[in-house]
Amino acid sequence: MPEPRIDVQEVLTAHGPARAHLHVPARARRGLLVLGHGAGGGVDAPDLLAVAAVATELGMTTALVEQPYRTAGRRGTPRAPTLDAAWTEVLAHLVAGHGGHLPLVTGGRSAGARVACRTAGATGADAVLCLAFPVQPPGRPDRPSRLPELDGAVVPVLVVQGDRDPYGLPPSAPGRTVAVVPGDHSLRRGLGELPATVRPWLEALLSR
Template identity: 60%
Template sequence: MATNPSEPDHATASVVEVTTPHGPARVHLDSPAGSRATVMLGHGAGGGVTAGDLTLAASAARAAGLGVALVEQPYRVAGRRSPAPARQLDAAWVAVAAWLRAQVGDPTPLVTGGRSSGARVACRTAAEVGAVGVLCLAFPLQPPGRADRPSRLPELDGVTVPTLVVQGSRDPFGMPSSGPDRRVVVVDGDHSLAKDHPRIRTAVEEWLTELLSPERNRATR
């Protein structure tokens, strides 16, 4: 793997290419010394890590004193917009998570998540990467106009750690239900989550604070 510094989005960020089974992924890493946890976030199917809701979530994590890793999947690094198959996305994500643990120290808690397709990847791999929580921005529950396609709710239901879903009130992909250890916060807007930014940021900040509180950690030991 090769490390390539570039112009950071944050004062201490660096950009690193990480080898995966399906080509290099690109990680925008901001991991200040002493971070009590790291939040690893992935992009949507046709978008990138500069999406507004991802930027808000990353900013909320930094404000809480957490490290942030924004991950570009290999197909995006290669310049393709069409997403890779789920098995390839998951394998690349797991490889990046293993690399990230080696950088920040294995005992450091890892929160995973992303927007849309990235949220699905985080749900499917949560157990394998040892995530302590999953953050889903605009989870794509059901393809619009495709009632013949199966719901993606089983991917959410398969997560066994605390989960936050931030969903637009008019998201054409539908509205996931809350469940055991799953909080659904509805904000004004559609699948882009381009509105109600203060509410999105507050929801993420409050959930991260609760998830990583010393009281909760003691109670779950």
Template identity: 60%
Template sequence: MTRATRLEVPTAKGPGELVLERPSGTPRGVLLLGHGAGGAVDAPDLVAARDAALASGLLVARFTQPYRVAGRRAPAPAAQLDAAWLEAVGVVRGRRGLRHLPLVAGGRSSGARVACRTATAAGAVAVVALAFPVHPPGKPERSRLPELDGAGVPVLVVQGDRDPFGTPPDAPGRRVVVVPGADHALRRGEPVVADVVPGFLDAVLGT
């Protein structure tokens, strides 16, 4: 077990929280993960991504948005989520030895959207998107694909084939791994996350 370090992230809308966990050796990169709209950073698919990244030699930081720290389930507006996320990036970058390490952004559902929208501003080299919500259930006309398309960096998407939020198509710079029988919670998808994340990290980090 790795020892976790908890850090407060001051934001304009109250404090967020980071949980940092280091690999056994010197980290070769950082994976910053965000939670779903009403969820937490201990969601099974996020934990699977964390474990895979730690085993691959990355430091993992999981960020809880201020509205969740305050005990609210309804998410803040997108601009507030993005601003808080970038504050978290700044806190991670301010830690000793982490400033110049390559950053991979990621998250599940709402957290994946935030990671895609802010990838360029955060200086991320890639995005890991778990259960990206392509559209609200039953409303494919309200597509969020522009957020995914606009990430500007390589993206790994892991998506259940029964996800009512839809499944994005493969595209240049984007790999979509579909988990048979999994819904938006990616239940039963943890082994797939654990299997595909290390290879993706190796590819984007050049090792």
């Protein structure tokens, strides 16, 4: 089978240039998957790359998006409104370039999953894929739970969570599937289970 092509696009936003790493399948495109990175990580996270490989095998173009603060070399994470605004602009650009009629799945790992949940309505996502959703900061019971962000994604959601994730385990809910794999917040120990977890969920979305 021909290998997918990887293109890198710079996308200008009001908060600076973002960067989209596009994994383009060799066969006809069946959908668009857009994933964001964690707060302190990048698009080379092993779980993001594993999901990108599954999606491209299914014929989905997959974009791994670097937020503007990361492309500028900064480590400090901006506030949620800035992240959400830049993400929404990148999504609009990618959807326009790949045909709005294709199924659109957004998501990411950790902080990237939070952004995708908060913006699911604004971006027109058909579903959201969350890797290691950070429900509650470890050791900080005084901090508010992020569960309302997950609840606010009013589209089908798949959460893949490590069984020892210090950020907690979100509950299943109508329209939300929570798949538990071995490991902590990095999901490294559960990488071997990611393809079998994500593939049937994506296949079901594409066959609707």
